Amino acid sequence: xxxxxxxxxxxxxxxxxxxxxxxxxxxLLVNTASACGFTPQFGALENLYQNTDRSKFExxxxxxxxxxxQDPGSNxxxxxxxxxxxxxxxxxxxxxxxxxxxxxxxxxxLRESLKTxxxxxxxxxxxxxxxxxxxxxxxxxxxxxxxxIDWIENEKS
Numbered sequence: 001x002x003x004x005x006x007x008x009x010x011x012x013x014x015x016x017x018x019x020x021x022x023x024x025x026x027x028l029l030v031n032t033a034s035a036c037g038f039t040p041q042f043g044a045l046e047n048l049y050q051n052t053d054r055s056k057f058e059x060x061x062x063x064x065x066x067x068x069x070q071d072p073g074s075n076x077x078x079x080x081x082x083x084x085x086x087x088x089x090x091x092x093x094x095x096x097x098x099x100x101x102x103x104x105x106x107x108x109x110l111r112e113s114l115k116t117x118x119x120x121x122x123x124x125x126x127x128x129x130x131x132x133x134x135x136x137x138x139x140x141x142x143x144x145x146x147x148x149i150d151w152i153e154n155e156k157s
Contacts, residue, residue: 002109002113002132003130003131003132004019004022004027004029004106004109004127004131004132004133005019005020005022005023005131006109006131007019007105007106007109009062009093009094009096009104009106010093010094011091011092011093011094012063012075012078012079012092012093012094012095013075013079014075014094017091017093019131022058022060022131023129023131024129025055025056025057025058025129026056026057026058026126026127026128026129026151026152027057027058027059027060027126027127028045028048028057028058028059028060028124028125028126028127028143028148028152029059029060029062029106029110029124029125029127030045030059030060030061030062030122030123030124030125030143031062031063031064031066031096031098031107031118031121031122031123032061032062032063032064032071032082032092032121032122033063033064033065033067033068033070033071033121033122034063034070034071034073034078034081034082035070035071035072036067036068036070036071036120036121036122038120038121038122038139038140039070039121039122041122041142041143042061042082042085042086042088043086043087044142044143044144045059045061045086045088045090045143046086046087046088046089046090047144048143048144048148049089049090050089052152056152057152058090058091059090059091059143060090060091060092060093061082061088061090061091061092061093062092062093062095062096062098062104062106063075063078063092063093063094063095063096064095064096064097064098064121065095066097066098066099066100067098067120067121068121070121071095071121075094075095078092078095079092098118099118109133110125110133110136113132113133114133114134114135114136116136119138119139120139121139122139123136123137123138123139124136124137124139124141124143124148125137126148126151135151
């Protein structure tokens with residue numbers, strides 16, 4: 001599997017995701033957590049989501065409890081927290097395992113494609129219009145950094 005569209009993942013409400021909705025768009029995929037020092041990045045992610053063209057760009061959040069046990073809640077609790085505290089309206093997927101033998105295949109693909117390790121919550125993965133992983137950003141990099149904005153605004157990755 002070499003494209004994001006090759007994988008199955010349900011949204012945070014348990015419904016299947018139609019990846020065709022994302023084809024032709026750049027995607028910022030982020031492994032998230034609700035009780036992390038980086039959790040305020042939800043606000044920056046939502047700001048970015050509200051201020052970019054939906055026909056060209058999407059944000060996808062994937063909660064995980066793998067780093068420091070910082071997202072122990074249920075999918076429903078996570079979604080309610082994100083909406084109440086940060087007004088999150090971008091697509092959130094169901095909680096997934098990021099590390100180890102039970103890691104979701106998407107995260108294994110990202111590691112292999114980008115020759116990187118996933119080091120903590122809020123690591124960001126840039127996926128181009130063809131569904132190919134092209135870059136990763138460390139958890140401390142803000143989603144509204146010039147690097148991300150420039151990538152979004154360039155016609156092709």
